[in-house]
Amino acid sequence: MVGTSETAPIRRVAVLGVGLMGGSLALAARRRARVHDVRGYDIDPRATEQAVTAGVITRACGTPEEAAAGADLAVVCAPVRSVPALVKAALAADPPPRLVTDIGSTKAGIISALTLEDRRCFIGGHPICGAETSGVRFAREDLFHGATYFLCPTDEVPPELYEVLHAFVAQIGAKPVAVDIEAHDRIMALVSHVPHVLANVLMSTVGGFEASGRRALYSVGPSFKDLTRVAGANPPMWRDIFFENREALVASLRGLAGELTSFCELLESDDESTVLERIEQTAGFRQELLQYEDITPETLYRVTVRIPDKPGVLSQVMTGLGNANINIEDLTLHHFNRDVGGDLILYVSGEETAVTVGMLAEELGYAAFYSGGAGG
């Protein structure tokens, strides 16, 4: 699959939008794909200056057209709603780039904004490795290492262009996965956009609920904290993502609302065995996910360590575990307040390990307890 003799190699890359993602892609292009000429454009000229100084790109350009002109590959690394305009700007360069791609988290909206002619040299892309908003300062050539990198070619794209992009994605360390646009957007709706909507809706429902003079918000526990960690995150960015992927998102949300209603019906009809089956089926999927991530789920134990809220305590606990050669499969923190501290919740493999963690924590003077099963 990697660049063959029939495929002309990539000699010049243009990155349109030089933030963390664009900068990391530029670095990976230079150091991993051995591209010597990597030009950058950003709406903020300081970003491209900084990128040149840091050796992230080889040349700063004042316009997207200037950056994209004559490039073998132009990569648009901008917020989803800016993508179509930047793709069009890149395609308007003289000479136009051989191929344009993007890294936006939704695809149908972008494609529908392009003409048939545009689509002949555009392939939507989406690396699954975070969507942070920090700048080029934190760019890393290994950001894409091991990440699934979706590619969504339309029928208009010549196969040799797809091959070029596929090879480049593999060279920067990611795993290219071809998927059709509708499937991509539906999957992203389910695994990313729906969780954000659920977190928001749960948080606003609980935030607004009061009974008997008691606010629900002040009685929350670890499960609520886990479910709402992303609630309210970056409002303008998430508004844009929700609307860009509106169709798939609405379909998924309506499906989920239907599932909640049907769960209510199981409760109301006293169908205890089906409820149990459903939870067990869910446990099966979670085990499958853990297996996919190389964690042995049958033996996953959850250990809760109650720690005070002081600098150094987490490191003290972690150092103790590290010295004992204990591997943490997953972890989360449930903070109560400055006075009480919080619960550090650790997931480890095997009951013996769980007991060891508990004893180590107790030696340090912290309460600890554990429960078995895939997630306690």
Added chain:
Amino acid sequence: MVGTSETAPIRRVAVLGVGLMGGSLALAARRRARVHDVRGYDIDPRATEQAVTAGVITRACGTPEEAAAGADLAVVCAPVRSVPALVKAALAADPPPRLVTDIGSTKAGIISALTLEDRRCFIGGHPICGAETSGVRFAREDLFHGATYFLCPTDEVPPELYEVLHAFVAQIGAKPVAVDIEAHDRIMALVSHVPHVLANVLMSTVGGFEASGRRALYSVGPSFKDLTRVAGANPPMWRDIFFENREALVASLRGLAGELTSFCELLESDDESTVLERIEQTAGFRQELLQYEDITPETLYRVTVRIPDKPGVLSQVMTGLGNANINIEDLTLHHFNRDVGGDLILYVSGEETAVTVGMLAEELGYAAFYSGGAGG
């Protein structure tokens, strides 16, 4: 509020169900409330033997009646569905205990299983400090320290009995909060049972979804992982909790399904400004929660550190942060696989701290990046 001269003090406590919670309550009764006579009963006689040996209880009893006879306070610390039978057994003791309470996470079902006569000396209780299933071995006298402890007295309960329980709860270190039964169950449905249902429904929807030959489950990111950490947990226990709190849970779930549908309508009617307002309102609630937990939300930054999957790495990072006196307000881990490792996601106060964390991580050789705002 603490035990007055008019209130006879608690001299003998019976704990019915000696697991982590019951054992911790027994220890707290002995060491914090200075109760010299703490008797225990458990369906598993080994648990009470172990509890006597470890000094958790002062006497092991073979039946709940034997343990409860003549007690000033009998505390039922058993799974929700076993609570009514144990309350009735305690009340049938000769002489009956002065007061019976429980620590179950739902209240209406238990109350409805009791007679008016029973209710004269029963007060439902519910400490918010975890519902782990590990045994008495991990019992700690400080388990209840600082925890909200709901008390749900009915109208049948004489005020002086409520005062006795209130004083005891304060003595073991918890914060007693009176709340009516319906409000309690509705709040618990929202903050605990609904999150579990959402986690289950999201996991089973994603688990079953495949498009274009790609399984959604294999494309999940950190937000999905956070939302489904409790998915599939302890199926029989959660089935029981869901059914015990069926009425409040169904009301909350139907409300939430309605919110999802109304969110879909906002998307379909192109109402971008209301969607933005909703996310911002949610961000406000999350900030309020963080403030309630003594975290300054305005300055919370999210730092992602990509770490390999090896024992000692977490401790290495945490030790570095501890040495630099950096306080972690919240954290979560997103594991990819053994090869790539995962993202350690840390929440810290202030951009300067975020940059320091990033630099420390990079000094250790790990990629790091950050984003601002309440949760990135």
